[in-house]
Amino acid sequence: MKTLPSVDVVIIGGGWTGLLMAKELGSRTALSVVVLERGGPRKTDDYGDDMDELDYTIRFRMMQDVSQETVTLRHDSSQRALPLRQHGSFLPGSGVGGAGEHWSAVCPRFLPDCFEVLSRTTEKYGSKRLPEDHAIQDWGVTYDELEPHYTRADLLLGISGKAGNIRGQQIEGGNIFEGWRSAEYPTPPTKIPYFSSIFAEAAKSLGYHPYPVPAATTSRAYTNPDGISRPGCTYCGYCETFGCMIGAKSQPTNTLLPVIQKHKNVSIRTGAWVRRIVHDASENKGSARGVIYSDANGQEVFQPAELIFLASWTLNNTRLLLLSGIGKAYDPATRKGSLGRNLTHQVAFSAVTAFFEKPLNRFMGSGASGIMLSDLDGDLFDHSKHPFLRGGALSARSARSLPISECGAVPKSVKSTWGSEWKKAALHYYDRTGRIGFSGEHLAYQDNYMDLDPVYKDHFGDPLLRLTLDWRENERKMADYMTTKAMELAREMGAKEVNPFSGLRSYDATRYQSSHVQGGAIMGSSPESSVVNPYLQHWQLSNLFVLGASSFPQNASANPTPTILALTYRTADAIVDRYLKNPAALA
């Protein structure tokens, strides 16, 4: 093994969180910073000719190479887990920018009570209302504490939208249910395509409060506080699973990389696959000493460092801690150990597929352009009459109507799936089909967790991460209820026929739901029940910080990235203002 000269900071993973931390440390300190990214380099020009559905959407050009590394899945602890042999229910990224390159850029904030779901729910409904096997926890940080950091994230990305609550003042047209914001969105809402606009009308007439989806597919040219300028979105429609060819969609490579490249103290090493974090840990104290990675030529390298950030997304954050023997692995039988617990996956599905009389011109739109409503989110409606807790958002986004993926969906009344009758219907409905999506909260449960698989290995021979994950009655009943509501909306929109969601049964690894998987290295108020403190600092190794959605104790309904970025900003402040002066526990 080759040992390199020590550096001040190593960041594992070059996606949204890793590069945001690199930018902050590069701009605000003189520390030497090395980002280790397993995938290759990327830049906006690479996306000049990526508008090919087959290679990018169907064959997953930008995602993690599953032949090298995947995860295994089982529905409960009694089963033998099987490897996910091809991409399915979520899509991990790889390469500089991570999943932040091919994301959809839907950017809502979490509702304030999401950070305190346990205490708020118990207060209102009593602890008996919680599912017996729940593992819900408060985060240890509140919305009010995070608000300034959310605002920084909004400004960084130039998020387009309409505020519904500025410092407590409700504003019609925005999301009147959202937590307070200190300012209006940096850019106005995106244009609203036809399908989304008829959803808005229908929602209003049913008494809901629809609003434009907060979008980092920016509505007009924008220059952020770092001086980075991006053009406005052209609604080309090649958004999710693609990089943006003009840099209108905020991505780490167009928003963070240009700033990082100005700082000589930060470098990014691609092809650097981190295998272990080296540490000398006793029971409760110790420190990380550096990382071992395999470089692009397969050579093992030891990179010593004073301060380490783990930023390799939810699953690999958890896996690298497990592989490195950092912290105590969670045991669902005894509920001891905190590493790997509280695995959640946003409850996301097309609640209804609606077939219309008129063409929708759905090739035009962006990953985030559209309309959503939050009337049925969180605890915004009284749950005492419902057989489930919490909720989520219904939305009509105008994104992703590419023909290989979408042509072939036909109303239930068409019985065939191939041949002339099906073809006729498929051609007719291709551009007359719209989906109302639901994205909802997933509560944490004692038996949904991650550990190392005893059988299956990655291409280095290291154990794969094993997910033990299934839905419970709370999610199933919530899904049924939301499907009914979406059906009402679709009918109000004038749909001729509607195919409802078939319901949540067992966790289906073949249906893409969202890439919003969280937990494993959760934050909290004590080392017994969490892996990191509310500054994302590891409880045992005070020079190790774990960034990203691995820190979420449970899932909120909204998409995670603004919250992930806000938490990363908050950690960066704590490092620069406090930790560097006194490298010790921050909480």
Added chain:
Amino acid sequence: MRRREFLTLSAASIGGVLVYSLDREVFRLSAQTNQSVRIPLRFFTQSEALFVAAAASRIFPSDETGPGAREAGVAVYIDRQLAGPWGRDRYRYTEGPFEGNAPAEFGYQGKATPQQIYRQGLKGLKGFDRLKAEEQDDTLKQIETTLFFSLLRQNTIEGMFCDPMHGGNIDMVGWQLIGFPGPRMSNYDDVDKHFGEAFRPKPASLRQVTRRKVRPGEDLE
């Protein structure tokens, strides 16, 4: 080395027809010729290619609603995909042990690659191209629930609607059928207009739009 295999198609069946659909109305624009084209095959034998072409055109037929798999060159598309990294399972996790009877929610768990699934599946379609249409449909109905058929169906849709650089969707015949314009750099001026009416810009392929020689995934590695 295996003998070079070719698929011979008449020009009339591939690209001799140009069809524009302004919201599903089909116009035949160009005259047909009698010339034939010999396309070198990368994976299939000639007879396999004929079986696949025939089966794909029952899945996505050429009929009164417009052209189908035959005109789009679906068999050529599938041949290239199978010969490329996807056909060899370059992107799938293929470490054992394999669990044959896994529930559907775990996705395909088998060992066979797409190449092997096709080769095996096509053994059951011997002489398929010479059957009558109804007989072909009956044969396909018998294999409807097999993995081979679901791959064939999925690949047929891909071959209908992929960018033409992949060998299918010749002359953008599939895109014209459904009114999809292909990659357009900007819809800025139109995205919030044309409400309730079909807006159908003339299709253009990725290479036409970008003027770059884009390399399709099947030609990599």
